[in-house]
Amino acid sequence: MRYVIYGAGAIGGVIGGRLHQSGHDVVLIARGAHLEALRTDGLRIQSARDDVRLSIPAVSTPAEANITSGDVVILAMKAQDTTAAVAELASVAPHDIVVLCAQNGVDNERIALRSFAHVYGLYVFVVATHLAPGTVQYFTDPSCGILDIGRYPSGRDDVADRLSDEFQNAGFDSRSQPGIMQWKYRKLLSNLANALQALCEEDGDLGLERLTDLAEGVFTEAAACYKAAGIDCVTASDQDERIASLMPFANVDGHAFPGGSSWQSLARGSGRIETDYLNGEVVLLGREFGVPTPVNEVLQRTARRMARTGLAPGSVTPDQLRAEVQSAKNAVVLA
Structure with a gap:
């Protein structure tokens, strides 16, 4: 199984980088100067415990990622970009891929569900920054942050359980939550x-x-x-x-x-x-x-x-x- 990180900024960069470090096949989708830095120098992840550069494949579009049915796509762009991003993804990706929404707000999952049947919400509490091309930072230790997962609109299944385990192995605190949108509506209040x-x-x-x-x-x-x-x-x-x-x-x-x-x-x-x-x-x-x-x-x-x-x-x-x-x-x- 491969992880496609669609939007490799602060949140997507930390998630993709740590999944890569834990042995998973990962590809990053980015744009502009950030994409060029990823291709030239790799992804730099800075935290309280280490400062590493990771050589992870990086592309500019979902089409370049050659997405197949076995892939998991994590949407990590800002919410205002989700509609266009999902439309582009749907034009090239199989309908049965697993799509995870790692963004703030509560509308992303609904947008994704119009095009993909297997949509999961992520309750994300990853304290991260992306202020310079090619570099992301996260500010918690020893955990990389929280990535709770649940099927949208509700429910818990084997996919959520498996992905939660993989997030934990990558250094995140993760739980499979059957009522994930109850958590995301609380996060909205915080935001x-x-x-x-x-x-x-x-x-x-x-x-x-x-x-x-x-x-x-x-x-x-x-x-x-x-x-x-x-x-x-x-x-x-x-x-x-x-x-x-x-x-x-x-x-x-x-x-x-x-x-x-x-x-x-x-x-x-x-x-x-x-x-x-x-x-x-x-x-x-x-x-x-x-x-x-x-x-x-x-x-x-x-x-x-x-x-x-x-x-x-x-x-x-x-x-x-x-x-x-x-x-x-x-x-x-x-x-």
Whole structure:
């Protein structure tokens, strides 16, 4: 069995690299300068315990990967790229491949299921960065992170059990979870603060102490949307217990973890950000079920604008956000 890592950035790079090190056949799909670095110098993985370069085959498209029925494809691109990526994959890959969704958000599995019958969700808690071509870092030790797996939309089977075992052998903490989307909906709540960090924290400070009121607004709206939509998820204490073994984060190359995935998108100047599938998911639920979501709407719009115009992380002050949120709330009242 071969693993095809479709999107070999921070998460995909760590997963693919460690699977390769544990003896699995792996191919990476990447693009641009990152792809060139992978082909020229290999994949560099830095962690608290080692700094290695791995020679792993790297290609630019699924067609170049020559995917066959026995392959496992791990989708690790950002959520905003999933629809196009799955369409490209479906044009060249057999319909019966196993597809794993290792992304933030809760829409990726549904997108994949339109084209592939064997879709699995991954609850990913891998504290990783990809800020330079050819290099990924992860900031937990001794575990590489958490990779829980379950069949989508629900269920546990032999495939999930086998893949969970292989993730464990590669250095991850992994469990086969029959209710994987309950875990991913909880992770979505955690990811809602990603935009706050990206917009207001120049250095990726994870404390968010200056933003407590905004964070509370984000989570309160999300909880109301979940209730209105009848969405069930595991509790915050369940998640805290699950990730406790990863704490505290380690330093890598003398540096602390700089910031989450949205912060990294702005720091790289990628021009795109996944907020539409994080805060935007709450906005969508609010519009479907009649729940006002002004805080999440402001974060979604602001993050999209910052990414499009190439603004760096921390370019918005908390007071600027508060003013926009208040304006949005006033508009809701007037409506």
